[in-house]
Amino acid sequence: MNWDWEKLQEKRQRQSGGGQGPGPGWGPGGPNIDPIGDSLKKLRGFKFPAGKLIVGLVFLLWLASGVFIVEPDEVGIVLRFGQYDRTVEAGPHYHLPFPIENVYKPKITEIRRVEVGFRSIERGSSFQQGSLRSVKEESLMLTGDENIVDVQFIVQYQIKDPVEYLFNVTQQGWTVKSAAEAAMREIIGHNVIDNALTKGKTQIQSDCRDLLQVILDRYGAGVRVVAVQMQDVHPPKEVIDAFKDVASAREDRSRIINEAEAYRNELLPKARGNAAQIVNQAQAYKETVVKNAEGEANRFLAVLQEYNKAKDITKKRLYLEAMEEILGNSEVEKLIMPEKGLSQVVPYLPLDKLKTKKGGE
Known part of the structure; x- marks a missing residue:
């Protein structure tokens, strides 16, 4: 706020010239010092410090x-x-x-994802399940056996080096998607269509993840690939019916092969077990016969040795042992007759009992 010093002085002069005598500040010797005027003069150049x-x-x-x-x-x-x-x-x-x-401030723990071969249709703040839009220029690929296959997959990644991620590449998501498409095309090109459609999916995903990581490291993208997941793999719609027939035939072939292998696995162990049992029985019989023959031969040699030492005693002992064995057998029917009776009686054989015994057997 500025004070208009000149206007104030003019106003004071008008008041003093009106015949009312000298105003305040004027003494007999002339103008006196005016404290109010001095204060206003100091405030003349002052500005508020807003x-x-x-x-x-x-x-x-x-x-x-x-x-x-x-x-x-x-x-x-x-x-x-x-x-x-x-x-x-x-x-x-x-x-x-x-x-x-x-x-x-990039989020280094967030798992980001890119979609290759399809796009999810977003409704509000979430992706609606099953609402997908196919992108044929990304999904159609050529296999190693010169077949066309439609591959749709997802790449999950996170930031490994934030400095490289921010400053080495631009449009990081687009870079990851393009590198993932190139890696998948190379892996599919080294596999036949059967691997892509059936049993080789896990290996293809692993190989694609490794190759994609190599490509991104070469770019210095500062990205770590977490996973590559194949969502849908199928032949083109124009030939899908023929591929289904081929797949059904392969399944039937696999089923028949499995049944045949199961029958073989059931039959061969039994045959091997029976063969081993027969061989073991033959081996045991051979060992038994050989050991018995060796025992009989050793027994005979021992008897012969004793016989050579005392022939009469040995003969009598052998005779007694033979008679003891015969007479001691309960299955043999024996007829004991005195020596005198043998000269007077016709020898008798119980043929009727023998016949009855044989018939009973």
Whole structure:
């Protein structure tokens, strides 16, 4: 607020020239010192400091704009004049205000995904199950046996090196999708269509993930590939019926082969067991016969040795042992007759009993 000093002086002169005598501040010796006038004179060049206050507040706000917080799933990348300066971990931090320094905070734990060969139709904030739009220029691929197959798959990845991820490549999602499509085409080109449609999917996914990681590392993309998942693999619609017939024939062939192998696996062990049993029985019989023959031969040699030592005694002993064995057999019917009776009686054989015995057997 400025004071108009000249207008104030004119007003005082008009008041003093009106015949009312000298006004205040005028003494007998001339004008005296006017304390009020001196105070107003000091306030003549004074300005209220509102502009400086506003500038100070703006400066404080500018300094405070450098405060930032890094969340637990993030990492802070600080740039100074557009060039990488440092990396900060989770928590509160400070950087020099813009335009000196600025900060990026990528989420390093978030699992990102790209879709190749199809697009999910988004409804609101979620993807509707089963609502897919096929992208033929991405999904149609050529196999190693020169067949066309429609491959739709998903790539899941996360940030491995945030500095490389932010500054080495642009449009990171598009880069991952393009590299994934190239890797899948190469892997499919080294496999036959049967592997892609049936038993080889797991190996194809693993090989594609490894090759994609090599490509992205070569680009310096700062990305780690978590998984490659094949969503739908089928022949083109024009020939899908023929492929279904072929697949059914292969399933029938596999079923018949499995049944034949099951029958073979059931029959061969039994045959091997029976053969081993027969061989073991023959071996046991051979060992028994050989051992018995050896025993009889040794017994005969022992008897012969004793016989040579005492022939009469040995003969009598052998005779008695033979008679003891015969007479001691309960199955043999014996007729005991005196020596005198043998000369007077016709020898008798019980033929009727023998016949009855044989008939009973």
